[in-house]
Amino acid sequence: MKRFALAGNPNCGKTTLFNSLTGSTAHVGNWPGVTVDKRDGVYKKCAEPVKIIDLPGIYSLSPYTPEELIARNYILDEKPDCVINIVDATNLERNLYLTTQILEMDVPVVVALNMMDAVKKSGDSINAKLLEERLGVPVVEISALKETGLKELMDKAFNESKKIREGSTVLETSPLGHLIGDVKIALKGQNVANPLFHAVKLVEQDEIEANMHKETLPMVEEFKKTFNDEIFGGDFEALVADARYKYISSNFASVLSKKSKDTTKMSKSDKADKVLTHKWWGIPIFLVILFGIFHLTFGEDLLFLGKIFSLPSLEDLGLLNEDGEAINFGVRILATFYDGAVMSPGVWINNVWNDLIVGEFFGWLGGLVEESGMAPWAIGLINNGIFDGISSVLSFLPPILVLFMFFSILEDSGYMARIAFILDRMFRRFGLSGRAFMPMIMGFGCSVPAMINTRTLADDKERTATVRVIPFFSCGAKLPILTAVAGAIVAFFGVGNADVITFSMYVLGIVVAIACVLLMRSTTLKGETPPFIMELPTYHLPQFKNLMAHLWDKTKHFVKKAFTIILASTIVIWALTHFSFNWTFLEDEQVNESILAGIAQLVQPIFTPLGFGSQLGELGWVFVVAVVAGLIAKENVIATFATLAACLAAVTGLDLGELAIDAEDGIDAVQAMIQATGITIPGLIAFIAFNMTTIPCFAAVATAKAELGNKSTYNWTLLFWLASSYVVAAIVYTIGSWWWTLFIWMVAFAGVAAFIIYRNKMAAKRLN
């Protein structure tokens, strides 16, 4: 099968083109560096199927980061049949810099002028024919987003792949042309493949090339001694770059006709950036946008209209019967988005899903099981164990999707890249560059791809620090814990707003991450903060297709997880709570004699300083079980509560139905735990904080192990997660329970800070 590689600058639309050609749904983001590894798919509309390889974005073929090396090595070593060089037509000159390097390889090349729709929209035009003549390879105008010109591109690439192409360079007429020619002849004599490319790189003093061609190096060095440029002196890398740009601006710039000759005129993106990336307003605007997202997802009083206008509740309107239930189906639907306050879109979708779909469906299934005539234990296993466990997790699908839709909009619009830029100033003080923020933001979705994305960080110490704090950015799997506990606090204690609590916990995660980075970068992971250079993408309207693809993937994966890992876990938890150590079957009310209770009670005292240990009495072990189950998959925390709700109710004599608590709903499952154990609000908040910052799920731990490489660093990372979660949860619990302990913690932190400063000063003194 023929292989075509997609190569181009970061954020020029390679993955969008890859998705369009292969029908894949690979993650696309409007910021540079989304793709960090190569991936492949098949295009079937040519004369024969063609394998398409999507390479990470690169600015040049002189690699600095691992993903740049992947792209370069693939083209050189794997020898694709054709390289499709994607050029962002809105940034023609800069993108052609890479093109001039790809052309130096002995490989068929086709240039795809992407984003031509945006060029035309702005009134500019590009003479593709003229560009094709000057480059000497086919040039095709395309729009990967609108899927125009793709057939022509692939047909041309297919035709080119049948030809043999020898590399050509734009440096031929430059002062270095003679030197490059000599080195090329020498390499050709040694039967080196791609001699022109290697010759240019050798002249450029490329480190990898210097190690590869040690025999040719003395000849190159000899010649260099006789060469001295007035401006760049002996800096050959700069000389080559300068020669390329000079050639590009004198030969290729003329193919672009700009509508407006005024280059100082600000674009819409520039105008928006004046506000959104403002030195002082940038971060507050980001926090307001973040809060807006949480309010639209979790807010039960949209824009606080209910409070402002004192809107009447359904009861005040006489729409509920004596039992507090809706008088008819119409009112039931009304109750999903209004009850004394207009609910946010997230809550409305959540209510429709839980009250009218999941609740009804599992209620109906439960009824069937009840009537099946099975033994009570079997009914308990299916209804209280399996159904409650799965439905409690599924009940969080709407908030997860709504939240991720908003995050995807921010990412696709180009705003996320700006956040990295505005946070760079702040992060830099703590020892990280703004570049590290992009994987952290990805951590809001899932820690696994986020940890992989840290490959874009060139500095190892910065990378280790980033991998360690990524789990503090609450991922989608942790959202059920946050939502359920926050919702239960509001419902049970009648305090606060669920959106404010959830938002605060996200902010707490970010604050803990910053504090930990500061600590690591001043102690064990000390080092220079690398410079941060990132191209800010143009703002554009999010693509509906991309959004739907993101949400569909999220839904698919979440449902799959619910019916595999979560289902298996609920069965195991149910079994362990219904058998004693001598394998006697136990009734629900005997749960304290179970295997699970026995083991968890041993560990329970450890969690006492965190508010969910021994102080919760004989049933407090359920929180320990939830924490441990969460290590498999974080959704398990709430599934565990739902599975154990019936047992706890049996022990304490609670009537869940009478309390309007339904374990099928995750929030209600937590309420049952509160009712049974008497856990306090600080204890619950500490429980969230612990789960947010402790060792992530198995998949994330395995990824951290693979990405960190070093075993000792990995072991320290596990210890770091345990220690940080314990300390954070202890701080939350103690300050929440006894406010004056804030001063004790402050003194403790001041002591640690003073010790670190003293230690660093002494170390600096020794060095001097």
Place this chain on the structure above:
Amino acid sequence: MGALEIILIIACAAIVIGVVAASIVKKKQGKCACDCGGDCAHCAACRAKQIKK
């Protein structure tokens, strides 16, 4: 114990063993189990390695 209960026990055991076995096999094959739904670069690289093998 009736037939339904026996079927239930067998089904539950099959689910638990199946999930554990599948995750072991996945791990042996070098595949990841992240929240990306299998579309992240890491998963793609794992698949590519697998095909190569």
